[in-house]
Amino acid sequence: EAGVVQSPRYKIIEKKQPVAFWCNPISGHNTLYWYLQNLGQGPELLIRYENEEAVDDSQLPKDRFSAERLKGVDSTLKIQPAELGDSAVYLCASSSGASTGELFFGEGSRLTVL
Amino acid sequence: KQEVTQIPAALSVPEGENLVLNCSFTDSAIYNLQWFRQDPGKGLTSLLLIQSSQREQTSGRLNASLDKSSGRSTLYIAASQPGDSATYLCAVKSSNDYKLSFGAGTTVTVRA
Numbered sequence: 001e002a003g004v005v006q007s008p009r010y011k012i013i014e015k016k017q018p019v020a021f022w023c024n025p026i027s028g029h030n031t032l033y034w035y036l037q038n039l040g041q042g043p044e045l046l047i048r049y050e051n052e053e054a055v056d057d058s059q060l061p062k063d064r065f066s067a068e069r070l071k072g073v074d075s076t077l078k079i080q081p082a083e084l085g086d087s088a089v090y091l092c093a094s095s096s097g098a099s100t101g102e103l104f105f106g107e108g109s110r111l112t113v114l
Numbered sequence: 115k116q117e118v119t120q121i122p123a124a125l126s127v128p129e130g131e132n133l134v135l136n137c138s139f140t141d142s143a144i145y146n147l148q149w150f151r152q153d154p155g156k157g158l159t160s161l162l163l164i165q166s167s168q169r170e171q172t173s174g175r176l177n178a179s180l181d182k183s184s185g186r187s188t189l190y191i192a193a194s195q196p197g198d199s200a201t202y203l204c205a206v207k208s209s210n211d212y213k214l215s216f217g218a219g220t221t222v223t224v225r226a
Contacts, residue, residue, distance in 0.1 A: 004157075033214075042118070042203055042216025043158070056213070091157055103148060103205070103214065105158040 002026070004106035006092050012112045018080035021109045025073070025094030031101060032069060034077050035091040037108070043091055049075065082113045116141045118206055120217035128225050133191035135220050137204035142182050145207040149178050149189050152201045152219065161202075162189070166209070194224045 005024040013019050025032050030051050035043035046065065048056040051072035060067065064083070069075040079086055089108040095101030117140040127133060137147070146165045150158040162171045162178040164187070170179045175192040191198055203219040 006157075040218065042205070042218050044216075045213065048212070056211070093158075102160055102163045103158075104160060105150075107157040110155070 004092055004094055004104055006090075006106035006109050008109055009107060010110050010112075012114065013082055015084055015113050016081040018078065019082055019111060020076055020078045021090050021092075021111075023075045023077070023092030023106060025075075025092070026104055029094035029096055029101075029104075030072070031095045031097060032075050033093040033095075033103070034067060034075070035093065035105075037089045037091055039088075046077070046090075079111075082111070084113050087111055087113045116206060116208055116213070116215040118204060118215045118217040120202075120204060120220050122220060123218065124221045124223075126223040126225060127194055129194060129196060131194055131224075133189075133194050133198070133222060133224075135189040135191075135202050135204075135222070137187040137189070137206075137217055139185045139187075139206045139215070141206075141208065142185055143209045144182060145209045145212070147178075147180055147187050148205045148207070148214075149176075149187075150203045150205065152203060158203065194222075196224045196226045198222060199224050 032049040034046040037043040047060045049069045067077045091108045093103045093105045095103045119138045148163045149161040164171045164180045177190045180187045201219040201221045205216045207214045
């Protein structure tokens with residue numbers, strides 16, 4: 001069974017440029033998460049989806065970040081415009097349920113903003 | 115707000131020694147606790163998931179315990195090997211809002 005797939009693995013952009021990350025969750029997993037991880041820290045939640053509905057986006061900086069999960073399967077996270085402080089690893093995870101389900105993570109997308 | 119702490123931040127042991135990794139959390143209203151492993155430049159790999167009603171979970175050389183009332187979990191790794199070198203993170207899922215709160219992790223080095 002395929003795990004959570006993310007792309008691209010690495011992205012280097014100039015500040016003020018846009019960037020997008022894509023995630024395909026494990027088949028059948030209704031819950032999808034986007035996390036941000038800075039070096040030496042644990043992941044921090046950006047947004048959680050239940051099917052196609054964003055049920056928790058309280059930590060998403062909505063002035064520059066946006067996300068969508070059309071058809072309740074794969075998801076895209078966009079940053080426009082990117083700032084130097086956005087350099088981090090963006091992790092996608094999925095689970096079979098929001099409550100007791102085990103989380104499975106993708107390999108992450110490492111963003112460097114110059 | 116749930117606070118998750120992992121001490122120590124780093125640990126170095128000789129091969130064969132048993133590892134004991136600690137995780138503490140401030141709010142006992144949890145659904146479950148999950149231990150992850152993270153290799154450099156990689157995503158998180160799930161090791162063990164303990165539901166709030168359970169006291170421990172075991173998988174091979176790994177054993178995780180949960181004491182919800184005292185806000186503690188311990189991950190034991192028996193007979194450590196150099197391949198166990200990685201960062202280990204614990205994460206607690208709140209039963210109030212399903213938020214998963216992570217610790218900063220313990221970086222383990224197993225010396226051959």
